[in-house]
Amino acid sequence: MRRxxxxxxxxxxxxxxxxxLVWLLSTAxxxxxxxxxxxxxWIPRHPILTNFTDAFAEQDLVGSALRSLVVAVxxxxxxxxxxLPAAYAMARHRSLVSRLAVGWVLVSQVxxxxxxxxxxxxxxxxxxxxxxxxxxxxVHVTFVLPFALWMLQGYVRAVPRELEEAAxxxxxxxxxxxxxxxxxxxxxxxxxxxxxxxxxxxxxxLFALVVLKDPGVATLPLTLVKFxxxxxxxxxxxxxxxxxxxxxxxxxxFAIIQRRLRSGLMTGAVKG
Amino acid sequence: MRTRTALAAAAAIVALAxxxxxxxxGGGDKAGGxxxxxxxxxxxxxxxxxxxxxxxxxxxxxxxxxKVEYVQGSWDNVNDQLVTSFEAGDPPDVIHDDSPALxxxxxxxxxxxxxxxxPADLKSDIPQPAWDTVTFGDGKGGKGVYGVxxxxxxxxxxxxxxxxxxxxxxxxxxxxxxxxxxxxxxSKKLTKDGSFGVAWPLxxxxxxxxxxxxxxxxxxxxxxxxxxxxxxxxEEREVLQRIHDQLYKDKSADPSALGMGTADPLPxxxxxxxxxxxxxxxxxxQVVEQAPPGFQWITIPPLKGTSTNQGATSQTLSVAxxxxxxxxxxxxxxxxxxxxxxxxxxxxxxxxxxSTKAASDPSMTTKENGWDVATxxxxxxxxxxxxxVNGFDEWKSKVATPTLQQYxxxxxxxxxxxxxxxxxxxxxxxxxxx
Numbered sequence: 001m002r003r004x005x006x007x008x009x010x011x012x013x014x015x016x017x018x019x020x021l022v023w024l025l026s027t028a029x030x031x032x033x034x035x036x037x038x039x040x041x042w043i044p045r046h047p048i049l050t051n052f053t054d055a056f057a058e059q060d061l062v063g064s065a066l067r068s069l070v071v072a073v074x075x076x077x078x079x080x081x082x083x084l085p086a087a088y089a090m091a092r093h094r095s096l097v098s099r100l101a102v103g104w105v106l107v108s109q110v111x112x113x114x115x116x117x118x119x120x121x122x123x124x125x126x127x128x129x130x131x132x133x134x135x136x137x138x139v140h141v142t143f144v145l146p147f148a149l150w151m152l153q154g155y156v157r158a159v160p161r162e163l164e165e166a167a168x169x170x171x172x173x174x175x176x177x178x179x180x181x182x183x184x185x186x187x188x189x190x191x192x193x194x195x196x197x198x199x200x201x202x203x204x205x206l207f208a209l210v211v212l213k214d215p216g217v218a219t220l221p222l223t224l225v226k227f228x229x230x231x232x233x234x235x236x237x238x239x240x241x242x243x244x245x246x247x248x249x250x251x252x253x254f255a256i257i258q259r260r261l262r263s264g265l266m267t268g269a270v271k272g
Numbered sequence: 273m274r275t276r277t278a279l280a281a282a283a284a285i286v287a288l289a290x291x292x293x294x295x296x297x298g299g300g301d302k303a304g305g306x307x308x309x310x311x312x313x314x315x316x317x318x319x320x321x322x323x324x325x326x327x328x329x330x331x332x333x334x335x336x337x338x339k340v341e342y343v344q345g346s347w348d349n350v351n352d353q354l355v356t357s358f359e360a361g362d363p364p365d366v367i368h369d370d371s372p373a374l375x376x377x378x379x380x381x382x383x384x385x386x387x388x389x390x391p392a393d394l395k396s397d398i399p400q401p402a403w404d405t406v407t408f409g410d411g412k413g414g415k416g417v418y419g420v421x422x423x424x425x426x427x428x429x430x431x432x433x434x435x436x437x438x439x440x441x442x443x444x445x446x447x448x449x450x451x452x453x454x455x456x457x458x459s460k461k462l463t464k465d466g467s468f469g470v471a472w473p474l475x476x477x478x479x480x481x482x483x484x485x486x487x488x489x490x491x492x493x494x495x496x497x498x499x500x501x502x503x504x505x506x507e508e509r510e511v512l513q514r515i516h517d518q519l520y521k522d523k524s525a526d527p528s529a530l531g532m533g534t535a536d537p538l539p540x541x542x543x544x545x546x547x548x549x550x551x552x553x554x555x556x557x558q559v560v561e562q563a564p565p566g567f568q569w570i571t572i573p574p575l576k577g578t579s580t581n582q583g584a585t586s587q588t589l590s591v592a593x594x595x596x597x598x599x600x601x602x603x604x605x606x607x608x609x610x611x612x613x614x615x616x617x618x619x620x621x622x623x624x625x626x627s628t629k630a631a632s633d634p635s636m637t638t639k640e641n642g643w644d645v646a647t648x649x650x651x652x653x654x655x656x657x658x659x660x661v662n663g664f665d666e667w668k669s670k671v672a673t674p675t676l677q678q679y680x681x682x683x684x685x686x687x688x689x690x691x692x693x694x695x696x697x698x699x700x701x702x703x704x705x706x
């Protein structure tokens with residue numbers, strides 16, 4: 001009896017998650033008339049592809065998607081590279097400093113971004129990083145890093161210290177036990193953190209708006225907003241088509257690395 | 273092996289990032305050589321973008337020494353983007369914006385004063401009331417012209433013709449418009465069987481109400497020297513009261529439309545749920561694009577109170593004070609906004625050109641899609657009084673928007689709304705008085 005109920009709940013959850021995507025697809029295939037109908041339909045009566053062709057013809061979607069991809073991949077790689085050793089140190093060497101650091105990380109999360117946007121812009125300008133993708137990457141890393149650190153720290157703490165001790169007893173040095181024992185067990189944490197960093201960067205709009213000025217460096221969110229006009233009037237068809245395409249890289253990225261996102265690696269590791 | 277692959281991938285990312293970032297650096301003047309101007313345009317409709325690009329191409333072909341680079345921005349966030357550009361000293365040379373934004377930028381010295389720099393034919397082609405919308409204090413006690421006004425919006429009513437014909441109501445003309453009283457009666461007549469005479473989408477009520485307030489001489493602000501205060505007297509109350517009456521006394525306006533944005537009631541309008549839709553002239557474009565086949569609609573001229581005056585703001589082109597090439601930028605603006613080009617731009621955006629020659633272009637006076645009524649409504653436009661009020665934006669967002677929303681939702685009385693608008697508003701404006 002419990003199983004079917006679980007599946008039912010799961011089905012409900014999947015429908016809840018899929019709803020926006022399906023609605024986006026449906027809208028992207030509709031004519032303007034159908035979109036303005038008072039009785040909305042799931043399946044377009046006269047499906048069209050002109051919303052997609054218009055979106056591609058009017059805006060540099062491919063170029064901006066490529067730039068977004070570069071920034072997002074670079075941000076997630078850098079975030080993990082920087083956060084992993086720091087998280088290990090914070091989790092393993094517990095002291096007043098590490099406790100203060102964790103507290104500071106959490107406090108930094110409640111800071112409204114808007115407060116620091118102008119000072120940040122000034123810093124980037126001085127470093128000649130305005131209007132550059134490395135500049136935006138640095139900003140994204142800076143903002144994702146505290147949460148990534150906090151996230152990874154939890155994963156490190158979940159790896160029993162006894163495993164490292166056992167490796168040491170078996171003759172492994174410090175580096176070897178980290179590389180051969182700890183690192184593989186942290187893989188799910190690294191995957192989850194890089195996914196978080198990737199998606200945060202891929203969707204980020206406000207900093208990109210401030211840092212990037214030229215159309216030649218615009219990322220995807222900056223390009224999508226060009227389908228909106230004054231007073232909240234939008235060109236819904238091309239916007240839906242372009243937004244739908246914008247979700248694809250995230251899905252692909254997730255599909256590639258999700259098989260590493262699994263738990264239970266340490267089950268029974270320190271039994272007995 | 274894996275490490276090497278990862279390193280190669282990282283190197284590729286860095287190289288690609290560096291390549292992408294250097295791809296867009298602009299060109300510059302080298303000892304009298306060709307210059308490149310950056311033109312930030314906010315056109316977003318398909319036809320409008322095409323018109324903008326076409327005019328820029330024409331300019332670039334005939335002016336090889338002053339190349340214009342078209343950069344598309346968005347109305348949604350242009351002012352945030354501009355503030356950081358101005359502060360960084362790297363703004364676009366030619367800036368498309370609207371007149372309410374120019375006042376603040378001008379007083380902070382971000383924009384070049386164009387007085388005396390524009391050609392006489394452009395100056396005389398645009399009437400003085402439109403120039404008034406771009407003439408502001410420079411923050412140092414002087415005044416200047418900080419942009420060229422080129423597109424304006426009037427408030428008309430888009431009507432379902434079939435429902436008007438069925439109710440046998442008089443179709444007004446620009447010379448004989450409906451009065452507000454007539455509009456109220458007709459809205460009642462058109463209300464039946466679950467459908468409403470009118471939908472007032474008032475999610476952002478302030479500009480609409482203030483612009484229409486001039487129908488009865490309501491200015492909402494009074495100035496004494498440099499000091500501005502809020503005023504909600506009998507003239508200002510007229511439009512507020514009349515809309516409220518339609519909602520709750522006559523019940524000829526649908527209260528559920530109140531929370532909607534301007535274009536949101538359109539599906540209900542096409543379905544016959546609302547017969548009349550007060551809106552800016554640009555909304556005709558949406559109707560043409562979206563209305564189901566056979567749907568008949570007309571454009572009703574602006575309503576008359578004690579006059580048909582409406583507050584107007586303008587879309588503008590300005591030159592950044594930090595532009596290295598202000599003369600070339602001014603020349604480009606003069607070309608971009610000549611009468612022939614203004615007609616193309618107005619058509620693309622479904623708005624009204626400020627150029628008198630453009631307004632007489634056959635495409636602006638045709639009966640098709642209500643252009644004749646829309647263009648005629650330009651004569652009702654006068655400079656919106658709030659354009660001259662320092663602190664208007666804050667008053668609008670912190671005081672007026674929530675107060676008017678509460679009033680139209682029937683949560684507070686008109687007296688309470690007026691008291692809040694004045695008392696809280698004056699506190700806000702006092703902070704802007706130097």
